[in-house]
Amino acid sequence: MQRLAPYLQVAPLTLILGVFLVVPVTMIVLVSFWSYDEFDIYPDLILDNYQWILTSPVTWSLYLKTLYYALVTWAITLLIGFTISWYLVFHVKNLIWQIGLFLLCTVPFWTSNVIRMISWIPFLGREGIFNQALMGAGLTGEPLEFLLFSDFAVILAYVHLFTLFMIVPIFNSMARIDPTLIEAAVDGGARPWQVVFEVVLPLCKTGIALGSIFVIALVMGDFVVVRTMSGGQSATVASAMMNEIALLQYPTAAAGATILLVVVTLMVAAILRVVDVRRELAG
Amino acid sequence: MADNDGSGRIEIQNVTKRFGSLLAVDDVSLEIPHGSYCCLLGPSGCGKTTILRMIAGHETPTSGAITIGGQDVGGLPPVRRGTALMFQSYALFPHLTVRDNVAFNLKMRGVAKEERASRADEMLALVHMTPFADRMPAQLSGGQQQRVALARALITNPRVLLLDEPLSALDEFLRLKMRSELKRLQADLGITFIHVTHTQPEAIALADLVVVMNQGIIEQAASARDVYAFPRSPYVARFMAGHNVLHGRLLASVAETHLLEGPTGARYRIPATAGTPRRTGEQVFFSVRRDLIRLTREETGGEAVENALQGTVEAVEYQGTYVKVTLAGASDEEFIVNEPEHAYFTHPVHRGDTVVASWGVEDVHLLEEDRAAGTKAAPYGEEAA
Structure with a gap:
């Protein structure tokens, strides 16, 4: 019994990881080597699915587009997340206010993703509130076209949906910084921007890394936002998989998913190479 | 610049x-x-x-x-x-x-x-x-x-x-x-x-x-x-921890000295400093260094002796070069005598003993009033030097 205890203790986590991670991923990888026709899929061991995806110029342009979205969204959410965390940690000294304002950041999450996204449409559309207001104020003569169903709209929605995932980890690591370190930096002759880049930013590395992983993984796997906000004019890697599934081409979709999994894993690995999250979390 | x-x-x-x-x-x-x-x-x-x-x-x-x-x-x-x-x-x-x-x-x-x-x-x-x-x-x-x-x-x-x-x-x-x-x-x-x-x-x-x-x-x-050695006010004297702070009401001035009556009825004789005229009935604060006080083991027998306080030994702490003796009932605040080691061990006193602490007029250090309002005992600085 004594020897069994440790195994019993790790059993729940092993079970969860097994059922919800290992089994599905293995299935996807397996299916990606299967063949298919219009009606069914067949167990097999072929590389045709991969060959088809990797040689298609569409795949490369989709990856380029997705990476572009991921990178721009990452940069903007990082800037906003860092700024909001800074404000909450170093300017709002009162703990009650800090918690209150932090909760305020989560208010948008009390509604569904879809509603939050769709609510931009009447705001940004040709006849939308924003364009009406601009024209009413005499700032523009005709409605701005780029506001909706464009890359701008897609990135705006991403930023809106995912900034909180950047704020939470950065706030968490920033809140652990001893405020006297900032005084010590000022005492040591640091100018305000030097305090940011020499002291606070390095000490928030863990939070930034975790937030970046969240945001990049979310954008890389999205197809709903891009379809809604671009009006079907843009697509991501995941959109292609959705199309393949709609055509019952499961093995191709599985191959696409496997490739995407490898790409995202490499990106996360690259982030973790720059920041040793485990060491920082332990410390 | x-x-x-x-x-x-x-x-x-x-x-x-x-x-x-x-x-x-x-x-x-x-x-x-x-x-x-x-x-x-x-x-x-x-x-x-x-x-x-x-x-x-x-x-x-x-x-x-x-x-x-x-x-x-x-x-x-x-x-x-x-x-x-x-x-x-x-x-x-x-x-x-x-x-x-x-x-x-x-x-x-x-x-x-x-x-x-x-x-x-x-x-x-x-x-x-x-x-x-x-x-x-x-x-x-x-x-x-x-x-x-x-x-x-x-x-x-x-x-x-x-x-x-x-x-x-x-x-x-x-x-x-x-x-x-x-x-x-x-x-x-x-x-x-x-x-x-x-x-x-x-x-x-x-x-x-x-x-x-x-x-x-x-x-x-x-x-x-x-x-x-020369704290300005009762607060400083208490904080520096080397002094006993005492006070009394001025009864009379005799020759170069003043006679005070303490809150417990004790009589104190203090030097009259030139330039500080005092009125009868005035509260005067003074301090006496803990190491300038003599301890005697006999009781006073009830007679009023000046600059002598009778008290019960409450605590005895050995400090190496001296022994710190805390007296209870001697005055209305903490009263401590630092007796040199050899003097103490020649005639040791114990908890509960009744002793008399006395000092000379020349060892009295006069204090001015505290500048900050409402300061009584200081909780800090109790570590002996």
Whole structure:
């Protein structure tokens, strides 16, 4: 019994990881080597699915587009997340206010993703509130076209949906910084921007890394936002998989998913190479 | 900048600091000469750290001015004041090595990497931390971290080094060692040190100028000997812990002395100082050093003897060179006699014994009134010197 205890203790986590991670991923990888026709899929061991995806110029342009979205969204959410965390940690000294304002950041999450996204449409559309207001104020003569169903709209929605995932980890690591370190930096002759880049930013590395992983993984796997906000004019890697599934081409979709999994894993690995999250979390 | 003479002479002129409704520093004026070791001494919340932080530029006075080397430093950032602050928590940057911590100021000023490293190494040698240059702060002990913090502060070539409770986090042995090192360093560098502390032995051991503070007010600013042997007020006498504070109502003046009646009916004879006329019925505070009091084992037998108090031994503490005897019932506040070791062991007393403590008129030190309102017993500074 004594020897069994440790195994019993790790059993729940092993079970969860097994059922919800290992089994599905293995299935996807397996299916990606299967063949298919219009009606069914067949167990097999072929590389045709991969060959088809990797040689298609569409795949490369989709990856380029997705990476572009991921990178721009990452940069903007990082800037906003860092700024909001800074404000909450170093300017709002009162703990009650800090918690209150932090909760305020989560208010948008009390509604569904879809509603939050769709609510931009009447705001940004040709006849939308924003364009009406601009024209009413005499700032523009005709409605701005780029506001909706464009890359701008897609990135705006991403930023809106995912900034909180950047704020939470950065706030968490920033809140652990001893405020006297900032005084010590000022005492040591640091100018305000030097305090940011020499002291606070390095000490928030863990939070930034975790937030970046969240945001990049979310954008890389999205197809709903891009379809809604671009009006079907843009697509991501995941959109292609959705199309393949709609055509019952499961093995191709599985191959696409496997490739995407490898790409995202490499990106996360690259982030973790720059920041040793485990060491920082332990410390 | 024209009137900046480059020295570390500090003048604090009528400085007041409020935090909301809290009055932290109340119209304080003080002059600290260049190259002196000054200790700001007082219990927590007395405003000493606030004064330090205002000199450092981390806090802005509500009113009043601070000059360093003759220049008004209001609004200047710490580096332009020529001050460096050593934080109580040391505040080392956890993401930088010891060397990079020390070189921080040089990096901020854009000094080249090699020069930064070599100057940081010089500073580390000064504080005997050379072998630890490549460690991270978390890998150092408290005492080692403090040395790094000291090196980091000194690399800015300050004319004033500000130390916020620098020894409070160290164990007793390290505290004494570091204390003498600070004193040596100050003498070697010849710059002004301002050291905030709440322990009086530390202050009197180090300081050329001891500033005793209470409730945002300076009670006394004088040399260590003056503050210890000739406290100005009952507060200082109690805080410095070497005195028994007594008081009485003036009954009569006879020749060169006054006769007082204490609250317990005891009679005290005190010297009449020229220039301080006293009225009959006036409350007079005075103190008698604990080591100048004689203990006798016989009871007074009820007759009123002047400058003698009868009490019961409440506690006996052996202190090495002397024995600290606490008496109960002698006066309305704590009464302690420090008896030399040999005298005590010739005629030891024990808990519960009735004894008489007496002193001569010449050992009476007269006190002025406390400046801060409503101060009675001081809870600090009980460690004997």
